[in-house]
Amino acid sequence: QSALTQPASVSGSPGQSITISCTGTSSDVGTYKYVPWYQQHPGKAPKLMIYDVSNRPSGVSDRFSGSKSGNTASLTISGLQAEDEAVYYCSSYTSSNIPIFGGGTKLTVL
Amino acid sequence: EVQLVESGGGVVRPGGSLRLSCAASGFTFHSHGMSWVRQVPGKGLEWVSGINWNGGSTTYTDSVKGRFTISRDNARSSLYLQMNSLRAEDTALYHCARDQSLYTFDIWGQGTMVTVSS
Numbered sequence: 001q002s003a004l005t006q007p008a009s010v011s012g013s014p015g016q017s018i019t020i021s022c023t024g025t026s027s028d029v030g031t032y033k034y035v036p037w038y039q040q041h042p043g044k045a046p047k048l049m050i051y052d053v054s055n056r057p058s059g060v061s062d063r064f065s066g067s068k069s070g071n072t073a074s075l076t077i078s079g080l081q082a083e084d085e086a087v088y089y090c091s092s093y094t095s096s097n098i099p100i101f102g103g104g105t106k107l108t109v110l
Numbered sequence: 111e112v113q114l115v116e117s118g119g120g121v122v123r124p125g126g127s128l129r130l131s132c133a134a135s136g137f138t139f140h141s142h143g144m145s146w147v148r149q150v151p152g153k154g155l156e157w158v159s160g161i162n163w164n165g166g167s168t169t170y171t172d173s174v175k176g177r178f179t180i181s182r183d184n185a186r187s188s189l190y191l192q193m194n195s196l197r198a199e200d201t202a203l204y205h206c207a208r209d210q211s212l213y214t215f216d217i218w219g220q221g222t223m224v225t226v227s228s
Binding site for chain 1: 145
């Protein structure tokens with residue numbers, strides 16, 4: 001199973017909104033609701049930001065939102081803040097009964 | 111405090127073995143599936159192996175099948191990964207992670223580093 005496809009990098013200015021895409025296939029993103037997004041700061045463990053495509057865990061800012069259309073999931077961060085600068089990974093459950101991750105997207109806050 | 115703490119990493123020669131451990135605290139360990147996820151420094155995340163709540167079901171990524179074995183001891187709130195026939199490409203930081211539902215990981219450990227080198 002190949003990794004999900006994410007852009008290598010995105011950037012935005014404080015206060016702006018950005019969207020990170022995550023493209024899979026009908027064997028993963030296109031079929032299952034189990035699509036989470038993780039945030040990872042340098043030297044830290046990943047943190048769950050979105051689960052089941054669009055749900056936020058308790059404590060995660062409502063500036064983070066998720067959606068899905070066909071085989072592509074998206075993470076949108078509104079009102080960008082300096083602390084949002086990190087690497088973001090999408091993941092999906094697959095028809096092989098295992099998960100796969102995207103390659104990660106580095107978000108730079110200008 | 112809910113936390114996962116990994117141990118057991120180190121430097122090993124190709125073909126060697128290591129056993130990783132993950133100590134869980136602050137939650138009902140036996141209620142959750144668990145997984146190991148690895149990350150080459152500076153690179154992305156790769157799921158390695160998962161185990162259901164009672165150890166009755168295990169899964170592996172293709173590259174480690176037949177070489178790695180995941181297990182758990184609910185009485186000790188611990189997760190393990192026995193790694194045999196290690197290869198250079200197994201070099202990575204190994205995280206244990208709590209499964210919220212079908213491989214959505216809501217709690218992660220900081221990881222233990224495994225280096226396979228001659």
